[in-house]
Amino acid sequence: MAPQAEKHLAYTWVPRGGTVLFLRRHPENFLGGKWELPGGTVEPGEPPERTAVRETAEEAGLTITVTGERSRHTWRDVTGRDLLVHAIVYQGTESGLAGDVTLSPGEHDEFAWLTPERAAALDLLPHIRETLAAARPGSARGGSPA
Incomplete structure (x- = not known):
């Protein structure tokens, strides 16, 4: 039996002054119109933390440092492919x-x-909504900058 195909994604929760950066996917792209955090596909051999830094620079033009992990998510591909997605x-x-x-x-x-x-x-991507639901105002993970 062949191993399950997998895709790995990394995103960044970027706080600024009590707010967080959200991006809306271009309407002509997959899941167009949905909102997400800066992020994308982990390249072969690339540590996920590095992906988060790279994707934030590519998608938002911001230079960031990863300071921790907020959440992990796994789901089956929404297009019906035999693929397990991890974020x-x-x-x-x-x-x-x-x-x-x-x-x-x-x-x-x-x-x-x-x-x-x-x-x-x-209109958030489901895994971003789950991350948002875990945020608590005033907590260390609640979106307030350090």
Whole structure:
């Protein structure tokens, strides 16, 4: 029996002034219009923490440092492929001065800095909604910058 095919994703929870960065997927892309955190596919041989840093730079133009792990998620591929998807959401901190968000053309069409409470009203990807539900205002994991 062949081993189950797997895909690994890494995302970053980037806080700023009591808010968190959310990106809206471009409408012409897979799951277009859904909101997510900066993140993407872990490349072969790449540590997931490095993926989170790379994807945040590519998708939002921000330089971050991973400071911890917020959540882990696993689900079957939503398109029906025989694929198991694993995602890790990391806590990130902007490195140096807070920069301007610069979206990657064609990947995302909007961004917003929102409190977890306001973000709950967005059309979020399920694993991002689960991460958001675990956030508690005022806690170490609640979206307030360190």
